[in-house]
Amino acid sequence: MIRTLIVDDDYLVRMFLLAVTDWEKEGFMIVDDVQDGEQALEKVESLEPELIITDISMPVMDGISLIKEIRRREIQCKIIVLSCHDDFDYVKEALKQGADDYILKNAFNKKNIDDILSTLRKKVDEGREEAKEKKKLLQLADLGSNELKKKFLYNVINNKYDYNQLKQKCMNNDIDLSLLKTAVLEIKILKTYEPNNKNDQQKQIIIFNDLIGMSQNIIDKSYKYEIIATKDYNYTIIVDASSISSNLILNEIASKFHEFIEEKYELSSVIGVSDICIGKESLKNAYNHAQRTLERSFYNKDKILYYEIINIVHKGKTFNRFYDDIKKLLITVDIEKIIQLSREQIKYFEREYINSAVVIEWIKEMDNILHIDREPEIYEHITSIEQVKDMIDNFRKHIHYYPNIPTKITNITVAKAIEYMNNNYDKTISLTSVAEQLNVNSTYLSRIFKHETKMNFTDYLSSIRIDNAKCLLSSTNKKIKDIAKLCGFYDYRYFCKIFKKSVGHSPLCYRKYIE
Numbered sequence: 269m270i271r272t273l274i275v276d277d278d279y280l281v282r283m284f285l286l287a288v289t290d291w292e293k294e295g296f297m298i299v300d301d302v303q304d305g306e307q308a309l310e311k312v313e314s315l316e317p318e319l320i321i322t323d324i325s326m327p328v329m330d331g332i333s334l335i336k337e338i339r340r341r342e343i344q345c346k347i348i349v350l351s352c353h354d355d356f357d358y359v360k361e362a363l364k365q366g367a368d369d370y371i372l373k374n375a376f377n378k379k380n381i382d383d384i385l386s387t388l389r390k391k392v393d394e395g396r397e398e399a400k401e402k403k404k405l406l407q408l409a410d411l412g413s414n415e416l417k418k419k420f421l422y423n424v425i426n427n428k429y430d431y432n433q434l435k436q437k438c439m440n441n442d443i444d445l446s447l448l449k450t451a452v453l454e455i456k457i458l459k460t461y462e463p464n465n466k467n468d469q470q471k472q473i474i475i476f477n478d479l480i481g482m483s484q485n486i487i488d489k490s491y492k493y494e495i496i497a498t499k500d501y502n503y504t505i506i507v508d509a510s511s512i513s514s515n516l517i518l519n520e521i522a523s524k525f526h527e528f529i530e531e532k533y534e535l536s537s538v539i540g541v542s543d544i545c546i547g548k549e550s551l552k553n554a555y556n557h558a559q560r561t562l563e564r565s566f567y568n569k570d571k572i573l574y575y576e577i578i579n580i581v582h583k584g585k586t587f588n589r590f591y592d593d594i595k596k597l598l599i600t601v602d603i604e605k606i607i608q609l610s611r612e613q614i615k616y617f618e619r620e621y622i623n624s625a626v627v628i629e630w631i632k633e634m635d636n637i638l639h640i641d642r643e644p645e646i647y648e649h650i651t652s653i654e655q656v657k658d659m660i661d662n663f664r665k666h667i668h669y670y671p672n673i674p675t676k677i678t679n680i681t682v683a684k685a686i687e688y689m690n691n692n693y694d695k696t697i698s699l700t701s702v703a704e705q706l707n708v709n710s711t712y713l714s715r716i717f718k719h720e721t722k723m724n725f726t727d728y729l730s731s732i733r734i735d736n737a738k739c740l741l742s743s744t745n746k747k748i749k750d751i752a753k754l755c756g757f758y759d760y761r762y763f764c765k766i767f768k769k770s771v772g773h774s775p776l777c778y779r780k781y782i783e
Contacts, residue, residue: 445508450545452554458535638667
């Protein structure tokens with residue numbers, strides 16, 4: 269609906285305009301009708317109309333003065349002037365002051381209303397596009413300014429400049445910070461992964477702009493500061509601490525930002541607060557303090573964390589031996605042991621404060637070993653050790669025991685044989701060929717297979733093939749002869765015989781039954 273305000277000092281004209289058509293049916297919502305420009309200005313602030321239809325000649329404040337004041341205040345709306353035939357000089361002045369178009373009063377009737385409304389819709393649509401484009405350009409300008417400041421400040425953090433050069437370079441980058449006494453607040457917004465979220469980048473820009481706007485209310489005007497967007501949902505606040513006497517002021521600022529983010533966006537956030545650092549490398553030290561403090565949030569449930577000296581281990585030990593143990597356990601499908609060892613590894617991470625990036629690489633490698641397929645973005649949204657624990661507990665959902673085996677497999681040779689059969693059931697395989705593949709005697713394999721699984725080799729192979737045939741019969745329209753071949757049965761009659769013996773129905777009846 270197009271929010272519309274009507275302005276005319278003639279009551280009968282206003283009533284006629286309201287009654288000339290069903291405005292709501294045509295997509296217009298009349299938010300109010302007023303008798304002069306002064307009343308219109310009061311309504312514009314609160315009602316935010318997209319379209320104003322106004323007379324020119326009115327008492328108190330005429331239409332031209334109204335248009336001039338609206339444009340001076342940079343209020344975004346389309347303005348259409350109502351005029352008579354002898355008002356053309358006034359119309360020209362109205363257009364000069366910022367009116368978008370004019371309509372003759374005597375043309376505003378039921379005969380011409382469709383054409384008039386079409387023109388109005390077009391004007392408003394143009395205004396919406398203009399506003400959208402302007403907003404985009406402003407955001408790009410803010411982003412460009414942010415990128416320049418970010419690059420410059422990162423160079424300061426990394427000691428790229430001699431301190432004597434900084435004063436001039438700060439001026440060149442429109443930064444008013446002394447950089448001799450500095451504190452840093454690092455804000456990280458914790459956001460869960462949403463697949464195919466196209467508006468994600470736009471939301472980050474909106475939050476960045478809101479943080480800049482809100483900072484004027486949160487940070488005392490006597491303090492100088494800069495806010496830069498560093499990476500996805502991470503924002504760095506650099507505070508010139510020259511006039512800050514206590515860390516309590518920083519704590520109060522952090523609390524207010526945290527409260528604002530939680531209430532405004534209903535998103536969880538964590539903030540790392542540095543100590544107040546002094547000297548030519550104060551920004552570098554404060555930034556590193558804030559980063560190290562924020563890293564602790566991976567193991568700490570507090571939403572605001574303050575700097576203290578804790579050694580965060582960035583490299584950690586190598587996990588090759590651990591991975592080898594997991595691979596061996598996977599062969600025998602010992603899920604509980606895999607989970608137990610993984611939990612013990614998590615305790616090590618927590619005890620030693622292993623850097624979160626190391627832990628995330630570890631869980632990615634675990635998923636790779638266990639053949640667990642997750643969206644790559646899921647790993648990017650891991651923000652706490654608790655999430656990693658949940659992923660470990662969910663291993664049971666992803667790792668399955670071998671089908672049709674009533675007991676747990678402990679013999680590695682048998683487990684390898686079963687794994688080979690499950691991967692190659694569609695080929696021509698036999699006890700002899702599998703034994704050769706594993707470099708064992710076929711008689712020995714037959715004996716230990718029966719002992720471990722309580723099934724003989726041929727029956728188990730047949731059960732695998734029948735299970736896959738059932739799946740194809742229920743989920744595809746493939747011909748039964750083709751399904752037989754895909755499941756390793758190259759004799760169609762034999763397939764039908766074995767299928768009916770195992771399932772109780774012929775393949776054709778089974779397909780009809782499950783449908």
